[in-house]
Amino acid sequence: MSRWLEEFDNHPFQNVWSNLKTTIEDSQVDDETIITNVEELARLRKVITFLDVLIDSIDPELVPLTTWDSFRTQSQSCLQEITNYNNNRNIQHVIKANTYADNLLTYVRPYTVESAKAVKATQAAFRGYSKTVAQGLENFKRKSTEYLDEFEEYRNSTEEKYSELKGFHAEITDLRQQYFVGNESEDALESKIDSMFTKFSDYYSQISDYQTELLGSGSDSIKEIIEEAKVESEDSKKLIETMLHDTESKLKELKLFYRDVHGIEDEDGNLNGGLKLEISKRKEELDSFKKQQQIRYQALNSQIEELLPGATSAGLATAYRVMRKSFSKPIKQYSYLFYSAVSILTLTALLSSIDSFWTANEIIKFVDITDLSGLLNSLIHKLPIIVPVVWLALFASKRRSEVQRLQQEYAHKEALAKSYQNFKTQIDNLNVPV
Numbered sequence: 001m002s003r004w005l006e007e008f009d010n011h012p013f014q015n016v017w018s019n020l021k022t023t024i025e026d027s028q029v030d031d032e033t034i035i036t037n038v039e040e041l042a043r044l045r046k047v048i049t050f051l052d053v054l055i056d057s058i059d060p061e062l063v064p065l066t067t068w069d070s071f072r073t074q075s076q077s078c079l080q081e082i083t084n085y086n087n088n089r090n091i092q093h094v095i096k097a098n099t100y101a102d103n104l105l106t107y108v109r110p111y112t113v114e115s116a117k118a119v120k121a122t123q124a125a126f127r128g129y130s131k132t133v134a135q136g137l138e139n140f141k142r143k144s145t146e147y148l149d150e151f152e153e154y155r156n157s158t159e160e161k162y163s164e165l166k167g168f169h170a171e172i173t174d175l176r177q178q179y180f181v182g183n184e185s186e187d188a189l190e191s192k193i194d195s196m197f198t199k200f201s202d203y204y205s206q207i208s209d210y211q212t213e214l215l216g217s218g219s220d221s222i223k224e225i226i227e228e229a230k231v232e233s234e235d236s237k238k239l240i241e242t243m244l245h246d247t248e249s250k251l252k253e254l255k256l257f258y259r260d261v262h263g264i265e266d267e268d269g270n271l272n273g274g275l276k277l278e279i280s281k282r283k284e285e286l287d288s289f290k291k292q293q294q295i296r297y298q299a300l301n302s303q304i305e306e307l308l309p310g311a312t313s314a315g316l317a318t319a320y321r322v323m324r325k326s327f328s329k330p331i332k333q334y335s336y337l338f339y340s341a342v343s344i345l346t347l348t349a350l351l352s353s354i355d356s357f358w359t360a361n362e363i364i365k366f367v368d369i370t371d372l373s374g375l376l377n378s379l380i381h382k383l384p385i386i387v388p389v390v391w392l393a394l395f396a397s398k399r400r401s402e403v404q405r406l407q408q409e410y411a412h413k414e415a416l417a418k419s420y421q422n423f424k425t426q427i428d429n430l431n432v433p434v
Contacts, residue, residue: 008060013072017055020079024048027082030089040094044082047101051108058111067107074103317417320410327407334400341393348385 024045029037078100085093214222263274 002061004061004063004065007065008063008068011068011072013068013075016072016075016079017052020075020082021048021052023079023082023086027086027094037091037094040091040098044094044098044101047098047105051101051104054108058108063111067111071104071107074100074107078104317414320414320417324407324410324414327403327410330403331400331407334396334403337396338393338400341389341396344389345386345393348382348389 027041029041032038078097081093081097081100084090085097259274261275263272263277266272
């Protein structure tokens with residue numbers, strides 16, 4: 001099978017075309033007496049039938065593939081118009097569908113090559129058209145028969161009504177005698193009406209006077225008074241409605257405020273929650289907290305009064321302790337300085353006693369101390385180093401002794417300050433007269 005045949009068989013227009021044929025067969029004209037509507041629908045069916053036969057007769061391999069795309073677009077539009085007609089019964093949709101059918105004819109007719117099949121398509125289209133027209137005529141004949149039967153029923157009912165009218169005529173004759181002529185025992189209705197007319201004329205004069213009083217011009221008329229009262233009542237109504245609206249708003253706010261303050265009623269009618277209950281609980285909590293704070297205050301006050309006499313001596317002892325601790329670092333520094341000076345002197349003396357290293361006979365060779373002149377010369381050369389180091393050692397030792405003495409004095413004062421209050425309390429407890 002060639003590509004053109006596969007495209008033709010599987011093209012989307014096949015489904016649209018099938019739905020269009022089914023929808024056309026289900027479509028009917030509402031009023032067959034309107035010839036133009038019947039002809040529009042019959043012509044559309046004729047074209048669809050003709051196109052269906054032509055599509056079967058043409059060779060798909062001789063038709064460009066783009067033709068079927070255009071054919072599908074027009075078929076979809078035609079199907080949409082027929083669907084709209086079936087929904088709202090507007091004949092204009094059928095007219096538009098015929099326009100799209102004309103476009104479909106222009107797509108297919110150029111590719112018709114077999115005259116016999118074309119004739120067959122024409123015959124099928126004519127039969128479809130004739131079928132539609134025949135159905136219209138049949139419906140017209142059926143409705144004409146129904147109308148004739150209804151006319152016969154109307155004629156029979158008219159004869160019956162004519163008999164009733166003859167009876168009505170006799171009754172009307174009697175009523176005429178009674179209304180306009182009368183008899184010996186009773187006056188005619190006409191004379192009674194004249195008498196009533198005279199009375200009605202009098203009533204009319206009275207009503208006219210009342211109307212003048214009621215609806216006349218001027219501020220004294222009842223109408224004007226009523227209009228003014230109406231305007232005042234409308235103004236009062238608007239004012240009352242405004243006040244009512246404001247009152248309802250305020251009442252709503254008051255209800256919400258009342259609910260917030262007093263709480264919400266439960267099933268038993270008891271109020272739960274609300275600011276009132278919460279304030280009561282807070283008050284009880286504050287009273288309890290107040291009592292606890294009073295007890296705590298008394299305890300703290302007693303404790304402070306007990307500790308207050310020793311606060312001065314405790315503060316003084318703390319100050320002595322701070323001063324005592326402040327001397328710890330200088331003592332360490334001067335100690336390190338003294339030990340360093342001593343180490344330098346020791347190292348200098350050791351180096352001064354060594355003459356050389358790694359000789360032929362020994363590893364370290366010391367200076368010969370028997371030569372006093374050489375020893376004194378070596379000592380004199382080293383005096384610029386030894387003298388400052390000795391002075392530094394003496395200075396560090398002296399300063400360390402002074403700082404340590406001050407630390408011991410402040411430690412003694414701290415001990416006295418800490419013991420003063422205890423001594424005073426013990427002396428007070430002795431109760432010994434002076």
